Amino acid sequence: MNKLFRWLSRLFGNNQSSSATTQEIANTAPLTEQQIQSIVTNQNPRFDLQQLVSACGQSVGKQRDLNEDSLLAITTTMAGNSGNLPFGLYIVADGMGGHQFGEVASNAAIRTVAGYILRKFHPYLFHVKTDTMEESFQEIMQAAVTDAQRAIQREAPGSGTTLTAALVIGQQITVAHVGDSRAYFIYPDGRIEPITRDHSLVKRLEELGHITPDEAANYPHRNVLYRALGQGEILDPDIFTIGFPQPGYLMICSDGLWGVVAEQDLIRSIVDAPNLQRACQNLVSAANTAGGPDNISVVLVQLIG
Amino acid sequence: MVVKQSSANYNLLTRSSALETRIFPELSDDRGDQGSPPPRQLQAGVTLAKRYAIQEVIGIGGMGSVYRARDMHFPSVTKLVAVKEMINSAPDPLVRETIVQNFEREANLLATLQHPSIPRISDYFTVESRSYLVLEFIHGKDLEAIINEANGFLPEDQVLSWAIELCDVLDYLHKHKPDPIIFRDMKPSNVMVNHNGDVILVDFGIAKTFQTGIKGTMIGTEGYSPPEQYRGEATPSADIYAMGATIHHALTRRDPRLEPPFSFSERPIRRINSSVSPDLETVVNTALEYNPESRFGSAADMKHALTAVARKTGALVRSPQTGTIQASGIKPLWSFKCEDEIRGTPTLFQGTLYIGSYDNNLYALGAADGKFQWKYPTDGGIVSRPALFEGNVYIGSEDKRLHVISTRSGKVVWTYFTNGPIRSSPRIAEGHIFIGSDDNHLHAVNLNSGRMAWRFETADPVRSTPFVMNDLVYAGCETGDYYAIDFRGELKWRFRAKRAITSSTVGLGQVLYFSSVDGTLYSLDSRNGWVIWRFRLGKASISTPCVIDDFVFVGAADGFIYAVEAKSSKEIWRFRTEHQVNGSPVVYKDSLYCGSVDGSLYCLEYRTGRLRWKFGTEGAITGTPLVYDDIVYIGSTDHQVYALLA
Structure with a gap:
């Protein structure tokens, strides 16, 4: 990269000043060779070896005939202007259950959001580009969600879906979230932290203090969402960026998992598993063992290096 | 919307239609295939049902458009109608049927109503996948x-x-x-x-x-x-x-x-x-x-x-705006007058306040009483903030030099010459001083020897203060180019804003924040320069953001101080001052302090943006306040430094 830059500078007539700089370094060099080496070795592992690992699991559950959840997981690296950057896109969408066209909506949401984002990043994934994009991660997410909103209103008007999408670039996760699927951070020491907020009536009533968490667990209208993709004229998704937990896991799942398996069992299923694939199988079977009342979808992601 | 069959008490009878549904197969301009681009709007000049001549789109909804049209059954007068369109592009036949039923329901319902605040319906028909309601046109x-x-x-x-x-x-x-x-x-x-x-x-x-x-x-x-x-x-x-x-x-x-x-x-x-x-x-x-x-x-x-x-309230007499708490109640602890404007920012070290003035001097004042200790003359105006390190104070001047002065004696230790005026403040890290100059370079100067380690050529003057994080030095320049340079002076990555980046960078948790004259507050990933979010300010900004908790605060030339959520880039509040906000906000305890070109220093509750007090000076404030031990220090272009109780 540095070599390329120097070669480019030479090519574009920047020769004089860059050689002057080199010379002055030679004359006055404040850092010894060892100092430079130690700086280089200290920063190399942080920049170059990072990569994403992911696995997913899905099940229709024990009590439904139809799968209305949709799931997407893409894990790769991107040639950026500072080495190979981890690139990942993970989405869970839960078509409004019981609704006639939930599966159409969740599927359209996944296709449209992923399609939009991958088209944006196509030049960076498949060509060497040195400039970063002008648009921000959050603007791309917002536009992708707006696109999906229109697609659902076109393909299945009146229907709706949840959407929890995480775009990982380097160490930053940009999340777009609507509805009551959830994204969690799970730490190896057993802590679990939801990073999304449910757009459900029950959660809102709990936030307002009208019902207690215990009442919430048995609330008759637990499935009513006040915000869903495909519904309403103005959609205001939660979009935010947050650093990847290291060490730790990113988990995205539908309420078929978090609604039936206790947090402690979620953690154990993951931390005790030998690898991510097995962890996902454990999670799905835990939900089915608990009755499997709804479709189950889960994605687990880890950033290593 | 209308309720049809929700709760038992309020059902609406779905009576037989008063309006018949007519189908016009000849107008088949849209098939609504799955995955096709959004259906087209009707163009002006199209006539629907051989009767309604479309003039223009007057509204767009989720399911179609609303058009203004002329009813051609009245050829001698211009009778306008609103034609409301519902495009049924659902690929699934069941969905399509439901949609048509709902549309009919609205038409039938409207036909039964009569009230001056309810539009009259005059027709209803379906053309292929589009259904239309013809309603009274409302001028408004x-x-x-x-x-x-x-x-x-x-x-x-x-x-x-x-x-x-x-x-x-x-x-x-x-x-x-x-x-x-x-x-x-x-x-x-x-x-x-x-x-x-x-x-x-x-x-x-x-x-x-x-x-x-x-x-x-x-x-x-x-x-x-x-x-x-x-x-x-x-x-x-x-x-x-x-x-x-x-x-x-x-x-x-x-x-x-x-x-x-x-x-x-x-x-x-x-x-x-x-x-x-x-x-x-x-x-x-x-x-x-x-x-x-x-x-x-x-x-x-x-x-x-x-x-x-x-x-x-018939003869409503509005109560006059309740005035804000004025400066009258606030008296400075002390003030000190220089010979010219103060545009920069003070630094405090061991009971002494250091501040540069446009009168070319760097002043050392007693922080407690404002008593003059010494002044050090340069040959140019000082507009930046001094840095302190091991008994020396470092300051750039428009005389093109970086001056290093002993805090004890007020005498020069060494100077470092660049080829242009210095408006950037020095940043001391890793045994070096990093400073920008109008000579289009970012300089790295060895702290001990006072000699250049390297300099990095930029596209334009660097007036922002370099920021150091993750073993990289970050600085923006006047073209809008933004550089991340490693400790050997090599470019790591580059970013470009549309206009100058005069604002300095602050970084927190691997994320960089700075504003630009292009009117944007930027959030960048410090490791690779990708843009995490952009927040639109009303106007250009040269104000350096302040990051605390999950808030980013920044001022702009539109006169506002903004509070933005760091994670989501959502605006939390904004506060209007009477003129440009070119200085930077700082947060101390639960207050935010920020000066404005309107001459006032504002103290706001930082979570809500509510005004606590303001203090008026005789000139514009372009520097950043310093708060230490419950005392706020601020310089003004009225030549004075003020110390106020926080």
């Missing part, structure tokens, strides 16, 4: 547009008279025989105000599925709908709540769709718009009660309450 604007376009708040008596008319039409609908009609979607965008200033309720709901009691079904519009409506209950009381929400929106200009549901009580009307009478606020609050039993018993009751307010 919808209330949402009126709220958005207004300069400031709408007058209370205006809102009041509209609210009374709307309650009247709700009362008419709720008393409909044989079954009450629940509008279910009262909101400003569904209220038209015609050329006479009268309101008309539009959009009785095209093609929305009205299943209730089924998981996930939402009815009404988020933000305006009451809690029970989310559970599928629609009652006259739900319309009353939405009516309250609509008035709340009109009076406060706060769009409830952008706020959490049922949060009106967190935004009391009179706290946002103090000119509203307490009586009107009470009426709105009653309509917005969480429990339906606590609201008005009927739309008629609410109308009576509103009329009473109107009678009382």
Whole structure:
């Protein structure tokens, strides 16, 4: 990269000043060779070896005939202007259950959001580009969600879906979230932290203090969402960026998992598993063992290096 | 929208259609294939049903457009109609059928209604995948547009008279025989105000599925709908709540769709718009009660309450704006006068305040009493902030030099020459001083030897203060180029804003924040330069952001101080000063301090942006305050440094 830059500078007539700089370094060099080496070795592992690992699991559950959840997981690296950057896109969408066209909506949401984002990043994934994009991660997410909103209103008007999408670039996760699927951070020491907020009536009533968490667990209208993709004229998704937990896991799942398996069992299923694939199988079977009342979808992601 | 079969008490009979459905197969311009681009709008000049000549689009909804058209059955007069279109592009036949049924329902319902605030329907037909309603054309604007376009708040008596008319039409609908009609979607965008200033309720709901009691079904519009409506209950009381929400929106200009549901009580009307009478606020609050039993018993009751307010405030004399707490009560602990403007920022070290002035001097003053200790003359103006390190103070001057001065003696230790005036402040890290210069270079100077380690050529002057994090040095320059340079002086990555980056960078948790003259506050990933978010400011900014908790604060030339959520880039509050905000905000305890070119130093509650106090100086403030041990220090272009109690 540095070599390329120097070669480019030479090519574009920047020769004089860059050689002057080199010379002055030679004359006055404040850092010894060892100092430079130690700086280089200290920063190399942080920049170059990072990569994403992911696995997913899905099940229709024990009590439904139809799968209305949709799931997407893409894990790769991107040639950026500072080495190979981890690139990942993970989405869970839960078509409004019981609704006639939930599966159409969740599927359209996944296709449209992923399609939009991958088209944006196509030049960076498949060509060497040195400039970063002008648009921000959050603007791309917002536009992708707006696109999906229109697609659902076109393909299945009146229907709706949840959407929890995480775009990982380097160490930053940009999340777009609507509805009551959830994204969690799970730490190896057993802590679990939801990073999304449910757009459900029950959660809102709990936030307002009208019902207690215990009442919430048995609330008759637990499935009513006040915000869903495909519904309403103005959609205001939660979009935010947050650093990847290291060490730790990113988990995205539908309420078929978090609604039936206790947090402690979620953690154990993951931390005790030998690898991510097995962890996902454990999670799905835990939900089915608990009755499997709804479709189950889960994605687990880890950033290593 | 209209309720059809939600709760048992308020069913509407689906009687046989008064309007027949006609099909015109000859106009097949749209097949609505799955995955096709959004369906086209009709062009001006197209004639529908051999009768309605389309003139232009007057509205766009989720399912199609609304057009203004001329009814050609009246060739000698121009009779205008509104043609409301519903494009049925659902690939699934079941979905399509449901949509058509809902559309017919709206048409049938409208045909039975007669009220001055309800548009008359004159025709209904379907052409291939598009269905049309022909309605009375309303010369006017919808209330949402009126709220958005207004300069400031709408007058209370205006809102009041509209609210009374709307309650009247709700009362008419709720008393409909044989079954009450629940509008279910009262909101400003569904209220038209015609050329006479009268309101008309539009959009009785095209093609929305009205299943209730089924998981996930939402009815009404988020933000305006009451809690029970989310559970599928629609009652006259739900319309009353939405009516309250609509008035709340009109009076406060706060769009409830952008706020959490049922949060009106967190935004009391009179706290946002103090000119509203307490009586009107009470009426709105009653309509917005969480429990339906606590609201008005009927739309008629609410109308009576509103009329009473109107009678009382009839000759409305608005109370003058309650003044803010003025500077009068605040006396500086001390002030010190230089010979020219102070544009820079002070630094404090071991009881001494160091500050540069445009009179070319760096001053050392006693922090407690403002007593002069020494001054050090340079040959140019000083506009930056001094840095301190091991008994020496470092400062750049427009005389092109970086000066290093002993804090004890006030005498020079060494100087470092660049080829241009220095307006950047020095940053000391890793045994080096990093400083920008108008000579188009970022300089790295060895702290011990005072000699250049390297310099990095930039596209234009570097006036921002370099920032060091992750073993990289970050700085923006006047073309808008932004560089991340490693400790060997090699470019790691580069970013470009549209205009100059004079603002310095602050970084927190691997994220960099800075603003630009292009009017944007940027958030970048420090490791690779990718843009995480961009926040639009009203105008250019050279103010350096301040990051604390999950807040990013920044000033801009539009006179505002902004508070933005760091994670989501959502605006939390903004505070208007009387002139440009070019200095940077700082947070100390629970207050934010920031100067403005209007001459004042503002102290705001940093979580809400509420003014605590302001202190007026005789000149513009362009520097950044320093707060230490409950004392705020600030320089002003009135030549003075002030020390105030925080």
